[in-house]
Amino acid sequence: xxxxxxxxxxxxxxxxxxxxxxxxxxxxxxxxxxxxxxxxxxxxxxxxxxxxxxxxxxxxxxxxxxxxxxxxxxxxxxxxxxxxxxxxxxxxxxxxxxxxxxxxxxxxxxxxxxxxxxxxxxxxxxxxxxxxxxxxxxxxxxxxxxxxxxxxxxxxxxxxxxxxxxxxxxxxxxxxxxxxxxxxxxxxxx
Amino acid sequence: xxxxxxxxxxxxxxxxxxxxxxxxxxxxxxxxxxxxxxxxxxxxxxxxxxxxxxxxxxxxxxxxxxxxxxxxxxxxxxxxxxxxxxxxxxxxxxxxxxxxxxxxxxxxxxxxxxxxxxxxxxxxxxxxxxxxxxxxxxxxxxxxxxxxxxxxxxxxxxxxxxxxxxxxxxxxxxxxxxxxxxxxxxxxxxxxxxxxxxxxxxxxxxxxxxxxxxxxxxxxxxxxxxxxxxxxxxxxxxxxxxxxxxxxxxxxxxxxxxxxxxxxxxxxxxxxxxxxxxxxxxxxxxxxxxxxxxxxxxxxxxxxxxxxxxxxxxxxxxxxxxxxxxxxxxxxxxxxxxxxxxxxxxxxxxxxxxxxxxxxxxxxxxxxxxxxxxxxxxxxxxxxxxxxxxxxxxxxxxxxxxxxxxxxxxxxxxxxxxxxxxxxxxxxxxxxxxxxxxxxxxxxxxxxxxxxxxxxxxxxxxxxxxxxxxxxxxxxxxxxxxxxxxxxxxxx
Ligand code: HEM
Numbered sequence: 001x002x003x004x005x006x007x008x009x010x011x012x013x014x015x016x017x018x019x020x021x022x023x024x025x026x027x028x029x030x031x032x033x034x035x036x037x038x039x040x041x042x043x044x045x046x047x048x049x050x051x052x053x054x055x056x057x058x059x060x061x062x063x064x065x066x067x068x069x070x071x072x073x074x075x076x077x078x079x080x081x082x083x084x085x086x087x088x089x090x091x092x093x094x095x096x097x098x099x100x101x102x103x104x105x106x107x108x109x110x111x112x113x114x115x116x117x118x119x120x121x122x123x124x125x126x127x128x129x130x131x132x133x134x135x136x137x138x139x140x141x142x143x144x145x146x147x148x149x150x151x152x153x154x155x156x157x158x159x160x161x162x163x164x165x166x167x168x169x170x171x172x173x174x175x176x177x178x179x180x181x182x183x184x185x186x187x188x189x190x
Numbered sequence: 191x192x193x194x195x196x197x198x199x200x201x202x203x204x205x206x207x208x209x210x211x212x213x214x215x216x217x218x219x220x221x222x223x224x225x226x227x228x229x230x231x232x233x234x235x236x237x238x239x240x241x242x243x244x245x246x247x248x249x250x251x252x253x254x255x256x257x258x259x260x261x262x263x264x265x266x267x268x269x270x271x272x273x274x275x276x277x278x279x280x281x282x283x284x285x286x287x288x289x290x291x292x293x294x295x296x297x298x299x300x301x302x303x304x305x306x307x308x309x310x311x312x313x314x315x316x317x318x319x320x321x322x323x324x325x326x327x328x329x330x331x332x333x334x335x336x337x338x339x340x341x342x343x344x345x346x347x348x349x350x351x352x353x354x355x356x357x358x359x360x361x362x363x364x365x366x367x368x369x370x371x372x373x374x375x376x377x378x379x380x381x382x383x384x385x386x387x388x389x390x391x392x393x394x395x396x397x398x399x400x401x402x403x404x405x406x407x408x409x410x411x412x413x414x415x416x417x418x419x420x421x422x423x424x425x426x427x428x429x430x431x432x433x434x435x436x437x438x439x440x441x442x443x444x445x446x447x448x449x450x451x452x453x454x455x456x457x458x459x460x461x462x463x464x465x466x467x468x469x470x471x472x473x474x475x476x477x478x479x480x481x482x483x484x485x486x487x488x489x490x491x492x493x494x495x496x497x498x499x500x501x502x503x504x505x506x507x508x509x510x511x512x513x514x515x516x517x518x519x520x521x522x523x524x525x526x527x528x529x530x531x532x533x534x535x536x537x538x539x540x541x542x543x544x545x546x547x548x549x550x551x552x553x554x555x556x557x558x559x560x561x562x563x564x565x566x567x568x569x570x571x572x573x574x575x576x577x578x579x580x581x582x583x584x585x586x587x588x589x590x591x592x593x594x595x596x597x598x599x600x601x602x603x604x605x606x607x608x609x610x611x612x613x614x615x616x617x618x619x620x621x622x623x624x625x626x627x628x629x630x631x632x633x634x635x636x637x638x639x640x641x642x643x644x645x646x647x648x649x650x651x652x653x654x655x656x657x658x659x660x661x662x663x664x665x666x667x668x669x670x671x672x673x674x675x676x677x678x679x680x681x682x
Contacts, residue, residue, distance in 0.1 A: 125280070125345040129338065132395040140402035147415050176395065183391075187349065187358035 012059040019052045026052075027105045035095050038153060038160035043167035046085060049105050053112020065118040074118045075130055081111045082134070086141055088152040095155040124186065131179040138172030141165075192274050192354060202271050205281045207673055209263035210583055212289070214669065216256050217576075218662055223249040225655040228613075231631055232649030240320050242630035243305030250308025251295055255336060257575050258431055259288050261438035262343055264582050265383050268442055269347055273377060274354040280346050287339030294332030298325040307628070309428045312420035316407055323408070330404045337401065337427075341394040344387040351380050358384075362469060363462035378457055382441035385469040386434035392473060397427030418485055422476075429476035433501075436538060436570060437468070439578030440509055443531055446585055447513070450528045450593070451520040455512060464504035471501035478549040482558055491551065498549040502542055510539060525593050526603050530581035533607060537573025541566050544618070559628075561647075562621025565614060572610050580665070587672020602664025609657030616651035620644060 026034065026048055034045040057063070065071050084090055085104055094101040119127055145165030151158050223245045229235045230242055237245075263281070270276035298304040302325030306315040315326045352361050355376055359365070361384040365372040400423035407413045448455045477494025480486045513535050522528050544566035548557050557563070580603075585593075625644040629635060632644035 123277075123346075124349045125342045128345050128391075129342050132341065132391075133338070133398055136395055136398035137402055139399045140406060143403055143415055143419075144406045144410075144413055147413055148410075150412055172399075180392075184358055187352040187361070 008061075012061070015059045016056060019056050023049070023052050023105065023109060027102060031098060031101065035098075035101065038091070038156035038164045039167050041095065042086070042091065042164045043171065046104070046108055047171065049108035050082075050112040053109040053114075054116045055112075056109070057113040057116020060113070060117065063117050064121055065114075066121045068122070071118045071122050071126070074114050075122075075126065078111045078115050078118075079130075079134070079137075081107060083137070091153045092155050095153070127186075128179060128183050131175055131182075135172045135176035135179060138168050138175060140172075142168030142170075142172055194271060194275075198275065198278075199271050201278045202267055202276075202281075205278055205285070206263060206267040206586060208282075208285060209260060210586065210673055211670075212285075213256060213260040213579070214583070214666065216252065216292075218659060220249050220252045220256065221655065221659060221662070223252075225652060225659070227630075228648050228652040228655055231629065231644065232647075232652050233631065233633075233645050234649060234652060237630075239630050240303045240305060243307070244299045244303045244321070246628070247305050247307055248295060248299035251299075251333075252292070253571065254308060254428070254432055254435075255288070255292065255295075257571065257579070258340065258435040258438075259284075260579055261435045261575065262340065262347075262387075264442055264579070265379070265387075265438050266343070266347060267586075268379055268445055269351065269383060272445075273380060274350045276350055277346060280342065284339045284343040287335050291332040291336035291339070294328050294335070298329040298332065301325075302328065304329045309424050310404070312404070312417050312424065313407075313414065315404065316411060327405070327408050330401050330408060334398065334401050334405075337394045337397050340431075341391060341398075344390050344394070348384055348387050348391070351384060355380060362466060363457055366457055366459055366462045376457055378444035378455060378461070379441045381457060381462070381465055382437055382444065385465050385472075386437040386441065389430050389469070389472045390434045393427045393430035396423050400424055400427060418480075418483060421480060421483065422486075425476040425479040426473070429479060430472065432567070432571070433472060433475065436575050437505070439534065439575050439582075440505075440538070442582055443509070443535065443578060444512070446582070447516055447528065447531050450525075450531075451516045451522045453516055453520060455516060461508050461512070464508040468501050468505040471497040475501040478554075481549075481551055481554050495549065495551060499546065502546065506539060506542055509535065523593075526600060527581050527584050527588070527593055530577045530584065530603070534574055534577035534581060537577060538570050541568075541570030541574055544569060556624075557621055559626060560621045561617045561625045561627050563627050565617035565621050568617060569614050573607070573614065577607075580669075583669055584672065587669060587675070599665045599668035602661045602666075602668075604661070605657055606661030606665065609654045609659075609661055612654030613651050613658060616647040616654065620647045623647075 026045060031045075034040045065074060085094075085108065090104070094104045115130075119130060122130075142165045145152070145168065146162050147165075148161065149158070152161060156164075226235065226237065227242060227245055227249070230237050262284075266276060266281055270278075270281075303321045304315075304325035305321055306319075306326070306329075310329070315329075319326065348361070352358055355361050355374065360372075360376065361380060363376055363381045365376070400420060403415055403420070407415065444455050474493055474497035477486075477490050478498045480494065481491060513532065517528075517532065544562070547553055548562055548566055620643070623639070623643045625632065625640055625647065626635065629644070632641040632648075635641060635644075
């Protein structure tokens, strides 16, 4: 038992260190390359930061938000944070000022972390509704980016904007399918 | 087996009373909007176009929302007092969110004159709108709030049921398809609730994506989306919502009617096959709303035709036979509850038949966008779903010893039914005479026949609607009496 615990702890440390290293790589040496085009920035860098946060939250098993009211508040805040970093103005600022971009990185990691430590303790309904709504939002945002004929972020080109739209829609569909699979499997397991 | 204590039941009873009374207050108000529309079309009163269409929008959205909410609440009550424990707090949260959404819709339509129709066909809300821009935003946000509430409500019921009955495949009855009899009986309500609510969950998520796009275009008017995709998403959301409202009602029919006939109504292979067909095809049935959209791929049109038949016919057929088997030579006492159940199923069949006629492509070419369309869906909503809801409400307010109504309420019931069928007949006749739907008045059509016939039918329909309202009010005495009686033990 003890050995198992130690093993778990070591795995957690390795995962956490990996996440920090990945964060540093994506945020510093790769930042220039990732900020060069809109799809890289919005469909790689931003989700990668979110995933790092999610992974960190997953290994930090002792940090938990169990209270429903706090959980709901945090999830709403997380949704708001995601929306904020999809706004054209935020994207422009992030591309122009590397320090602002770094705020985005930290914020997204924190958002992912908050989602992970909250969602695992929330009722099943929220575990489905949250990613479900997130998928809806991603698909809608992607469709909007594809539909817009006006350049939204002055740091990028219209073709990149359309391409980003397509990627966001694909990510949205993937989140939707993932949620559907999780839903059916969870029901199946009960 | 879940154990229920009286306290739990009492709390469920309070919640369902809250829903029921809200329904009983809102329903006649929404009918009054319908009456005003018919009176305007009949040239009895004169309201301007902006007001007419805002009434039409609130009436359509309100009825669809109120009926689905009430149907969900009834399923929540029956499931939560008979089969599994449900979270009452969540029930109240859903109620609160639905109320917030409804107030938003009422403000947007009655004050702001938002008038894009119940399915807000894209890009109508954004082009040449006669209403103020804020009302579009408010209507969209209100619908999103209601959608989230319904999504969470449906997830809760399905999840709780799946924990009790051993998973998803058991919930859709697959244990009945093998050679061995199932280890644990699945109540029909659990099967039908799952078959209804799971597609609902998918539809609400699709609806969320669509509504967010609407919201984005509202915030940034230079945006524009693919109208065909939007129409597909909207009808997947809207059609599924209305469709599953009916099926929820059928769910409690299977549960409550046997208490009057004294015969069991259990699941068997055939019922399971039929409802599984509904489960699979229901998500494609909405394609029949797009028959006139020539850009929709032909394959989907054919799929829509088939799905419309296969989603409705097997489940309707087994339910009809089930009802006949329940009633034939049974010693049922024909009080208002079994009568409402029987007539509710008849309304479902009659409206369903008219719907299948309309969803046949060659006929749809003629009937499309005539009054035949409101005729068929009003039949299965008003004479189907509403009667099933009234049966449930009477059941809720009755005791095992006293299931009967006062004679006045009984008379009110028959007046309601007669008035409703008269009102529906005028819609059907209008459809057969090619009177277009959604015309605030018929003079502007410029066709004498359309004007004369349309206005006459509308005038007669208004008289029938008055009967509907009088009948309903006569029933209210008995209904409220039963529902609000303090000393009454909650229904079984
Ligand atoms: C006695 C009760 C009712 C009356 C008098 C009534 C009346 C009307 C009228 C006059 C219209 C406009 C028809 C047209 O010219 O296109 C209409 C539309 C509609 N009604 Fe009703 N109705 C009643 C019950 C219901 C019920 C129970 C539902 C349940 C869902 C419902 C849902 C709708 C919808 C969705 C529309 C279409 C709105 C649109 O086109 O945007 N109605 N109703």
